Amino acid sequence: MKERVWIKDEGIERGAEALTPERIERTINAVLGNETGARLMAYVETCVHCGLCSEACHFYLSRDKDPSYAPVGKVKQTIWPMLKHKGKVSVEFMKQATQIAQTECNLCRRCVQYCPFGIDIAYMMSLVRRIVHKLELTPLYIQDTAHSHSATLNQMWVKDDEWIDALHWQEDEIREEIPNARIPLEKEGADIMYSVIGPEPKFRTQLIYQAAVIMNVAGLNWTMPATPGWDNSDMAMFTGDSEIMARLKRAHFETAARLRVKKIVMGECGHAFRSVYDTGNRVLGWRMPPIPVIHALEFYWDLLNEGRIKVAKQIEEPVTFHDPCNVVRGRGLHEKAREVVRAFCKNLVEMHPNREHNLCCAAGGGVINCGPPFKNARVESNSAKAEQLKATGVKLCIAPCHNCHGGLDDIIHKYGLDMELKFLGEIIYECMEKPEA
Amino acid sequence: MERIYILVSGPLAWIAWSVLILGSIYRLWQVFSLAKQKEQVLFSYISLKYALRSIINWSIPWNTTNMRLHPIFTGVAFLFHIGFFVILIFLSAHVIMIEEGFGLSWPTIPDALADVMAFLVVGACIFFGVRRIVRPEVAFVTDWTDFALLGLVAAPFLTGILAYHQWGDPLLMTILHMLSAEILLISIPFTRLVHMLFAPFTRGYIGSEFGMVRHVKDW
Amino acid sequence: MTPRRFSFLLGASFIVALSVLGAIPAWTQDTVLKTQAFGTLTRPVALFDHDTHNEKAGLDDCAICHHVYRNGKLVAGESSEDKACSDCHTLQGQGRQPGLRVAYHTACAGCHTTKAKGPLACGQCHRR
Numbered sequence: 001m002k003e004r005v006w007i008k009d010e011g012i013e014r015g016a017e018a019l020t021p022e023r024i025e026r027t028i029n030a031v032l033g034n035e036t037g038a039r040l041m042a043y044v045e046t047c048v049h050c051g052l053c054s055e056a057c058h059f060y061l062s063r064d065k066d067p068s069y070a071p072v073g074k075v076k077q078t079i080w081p082m083l084k085h086k087g088k089v090s091v092e093f094m095k096q097a098t099q100i101a102q103t104e105c106n107l108c109r110r111c112v113q114y115c116p117f118g119i120d121i122a123y124m125m126s127l128v129r130r131i132v133h134k135l136e137l138t139p140l141y142i143q144d145t146a147h148s149h150s151a152t153l154n155q156m157w158v159k160d161d162e163w164i165d166a167l168h169w170q171e172d173e174i175r176e177e178i179p180n181a182r183i184p185l186e187k188e189g190a191d192i193m194y195s196v197i198g199p200e201p202k203f204r205t206q207l208i209y210q211a212a213v214i215m216n217v218a219g220l221n222w223t224m225p226a227t228p229g230w231d232n233s234d235m236a237m238f239t240g241d242s243e244i245m246a247r248l249k250r251a252h253f254e255t256a257a258r259l260r261v262k263k264i265v266m267g268e269c270g271h272a273f274r275s276v277y278d279t280g281n282r283v284l285g286w287r288m289p290p291i292p293v294i295h296a297l298e299f300y301w302d303l304l305n306e307g308r309i310k311v312a313k314q315i316e317e318p319v320t321f322h323d324p325c326n327v328v329r330g331r332g333l334h335e336k337a338r339e340v341v342r343a344f345c346k347n348l349v350e351m352h353p354n355r356e357h358n359l360c361c362a363a364g365g366g367v368i369n370c371g372p373p374f375k376n377a378r379v380e381s382n383s384a385k386a387e388q389l390k391a392t393g394v395k396l397c398i399a400p401c402h403n404c405h406g407g408l409d410d411i412i413h414k415y416g417l418d419m420e421l422k423f424l425g426e427i428i429y430e431c432m433e434k435p436e437a
Numbered sequence: 438m439e440r441i442y443i444l445v446s447g448p449l450a451w452i453a454w455s456v457l458i459l460g461s462i463y464r465l466w467q468v469f470s471l472a473k474q475k476e477q478v479l480f481s482y483i484s485l486k487y488a489l490r491s492i493i494n495w496s497i498p499w500n501t502t503n504m505r506l507h508p509i510f511t512g513v514a515f516l517f518h519i520g521f522f523v524i525l526i527f528l529s530a531h532v533i534m535i536e537e538g539f540g541l542s543w544p545t546i547p548d549a550l551a552d553v554m555a556f557l558v559v560g561a562c563i564f565f566g567v568r569r570i571v572r573p574e575v576a577f578v579t580d581w582t583d584f585a586l587l588g589l590v591a592a593p594f595l596t597g598i599l600a601y602h603q604w605g606d607p608l609l610m611t612i613l614h615m616l617s618a619e620i621l622l623i624s625i626p627f628t629r630l631v632h633m634l635f636a637p638f639t640r641g642y643i644g645s646e647f648g649m650v651r652h653v654k655d656w
Numbered sequence: 657m658t659p660r661r662f663s664f665l666l667g668a669s670f671i672v673a674l675s676v677l678g679a680i681p682a683w684t685q686d687t688v689l690k691t692q693a694f695g696t697l698t699r700p701v702a703l704f705d706h707d708t709h710n711e712k713a714g715l716d717d718c719a720i721c722h723h724v725y726r727n728g729k730l731v732a733g734e735s736s737e738d739k740a741c742s743d744c745h746t747l748q749g750q751g752r753q754p755g756l757r758v759a760y761h762t763a764c765a766g767c768h769t770t771k772a773k774g775p776l777a778c779g780q781c782h783r784r
């Protein structure tokens with residue numbers, strides 16, 4: 001069995017040094033007492049400890065069915081003792097709870113689908129993260145990301161002028177290929193505001209390039225903001241920092257409102273979609289997003305079905321498709337995505353299980369963002385995914401999510417899989433008709 | 438002994454049923470007023486259509502992905518729950534007591550069938566208990582209270598079987614049967630057996646979230 | 657003993673044995689309640705030995721069990737031991753008059769409950 005190692009993380013260690021038993025008790029009771037209610041009570045009292053959620057979890061499956069990695073096992077090591085001892089738990093306990101909730105659960109919600117009572121275990125892990133945040137135990141790397149969000153309203157410390165510069169640079173590049181193409185900035189009254197996550201201008205600028213090509217070819221009335229609020233990502237959501245999450249989403253929605261767009265179209269990112277479509281809007285008091293939010297997968301499907309983009313050639317080699325939790329279990333886009341994939345690829349080989357039952361990449365939920373200290377454990381904890389990928393026998397995997405890309409990339413290297421990863425936008429860019437090019 | 442029988446079949450039965458009914462009302466009221474007070478937002482995510490869709494799909498044996506992953510457990514769990522309620526409501530001896538006490542009556546199942554079902558319920562409890570010991574993922578989250586709850590549920594069925602077959606003194610067995618059933622009734626609102634009351638709501642809520650917001654199946 | 661004689665004795669004892677065995681149901685009739693009216697029974701016949709019961713219970717007044725109701729009212733001083741319970745108490749109750757099973761249960765278990773004596777649980781009367 002792969003032994004669990006309690007990993008030393010500077011953020012956790014430094015936070016723990018400042019803890020006192022009184023502070024732990026006060027904080028736990030403040031969060032559980034003031035910020036929870038009927039849901040937590042019903043979940044904790046309804047759970048009959050049947051363990052049927054276990055096989056939903058890729059951590060459990062990958063770590064030789066170690067019960068301490070089963071979803072209910074994680075609840076047992078976090079929420080139950082906090083409730084039972086009314087917050088009187090040790091510093092050591094809190095450090096371990098931090099590692100469990102923040103790095104050994106991707107909040108992918110697969111277990112929610114496997115629980116006969118529909119108990120939302122991801123919600124309980126989020127509560128633990130909230131407590132961890134208030135105790136300042138959040139792992140160093142993701143906390144740095146949250147700081148970036150707080151200071152710059154984007155994930156990667158991208159400065160305001162760097163952002164605009166990156167867009168101008170990509171516009172220049174595109175015009176080599178499509179002479180009249182544009183990346184319209186600050187165009188009030190456009191139909192679409194296109195938003196991306198911080199890493200795109202930072203080190204995946206080709207994705208902005210490809211998306212802009214698709215927009216131009218499709219002849220859309222679109223724009224990108226030149227002000228903070230352009231970033232739709234949200235690691236604060238995953239550190240339990242609801243206050244910063246609310247600031248981020250507010251900035252994002254207000255930017256769209258200022259530009260008077262009809263809808264926000266998002267790049268291929270899962271967690272950002274979750275934050276804009278599902279979580280952030282709630283924090284701001286909106287039942288559903290105040291402005292329609294369209295994920296790239298749905299957007300591509302719309303373009304294809306409206307005839308705005310056309311297939312010029314198809315990928316000949318067999319491909320497989322990875323269903324990201326936040327747009328599949330979180331938005332049911334699996335069939336639309338497959339229709340687009342099949343339009344551009346001759347042979348789609350399914351992973352098993354797939355669609356809403358797909359196994360997680362083990363990177364999402366802020367886990368990959370906890371950085372190098374946790375990388376080995378994370379990759380070790382997803383051999384199940386590696387086997388799933390390997391069984392397809394294909395060499396090209398489409399993963400329409402940044403976190404999934406990161407997670408799958410690590411797995412592919414660690415387990416020596418001969419597999420290339422692509423975003424769906426890359427495939428479309430390669431294979432669509434570009435009349436003006 | 439006769440006086441004990443009169444006590445358990447009369448006043449204690451009234452107490453047990455009252456505690457069950459009032460306790461259940463209290464627990465539901467508690468959870469709803471808590472939601473109203475602190476999580477009012479939950480109500481805006483409830484959709485009757487998707488709640489029912491979820492509840493129905495999880496009420497059909499071997500219908501959900503996880504049930505198919507655990508076919509034997511699923512079979513046992515369904516037999517257990519069906520047996521529990523069918524015997525409780527349709528056993529002739531129970532209906533006769535209701536009829537003679539309140540003048541209400543409804544169709545019953547043959548005693549032979551009830552007998553088989555009672556054995557199945559006790560067998561299921563043993564199965565659940567053994568599973569708690571031999572399956573590591575279940576053992577990890579099991580403590581004595583889990584076995585106590587199983588015992589609490591199994592006891593009325595075991596003593597019911599003994600009383601029906603007249604193994605041991607019928608009067609004593611009947612007293613133990615009624616007493617254990619009364620303890621079970623009283624425990625329902627205040628232990629994890631409360632899932633009997635809460636499950637439709639937890640299921641319905643997550644079904645609504647998955648159906649209405651996330652547009653995806655939750656089974 | 658000749659073989660012929662032996663076979664006669666054997667046959668005769670067989671017939672005697674059969675008739676003794678056949679007489680058993682007739683003899684047990686007095687120690688259980690009359691159940692013909694029920695048709696098929698779901699539980700074993702309730703044990704009831706009339707004379708032993710009354711002696712034990714100190715019952716002299718037949719009308720305590722063999723009561724007479726007229727227009728829904730108990731008629732004092734009249735008794736109905738000449739009738740079967742099922743003559744009045746049909747299987748299904750009629751208005752306020754209880755059905756046969758309910759009548760039996762109320763008469764027996766009801767009295768036992770009041771007196772806190774005698775069998776109370778199902779299996780005490782319906783012995784297997």
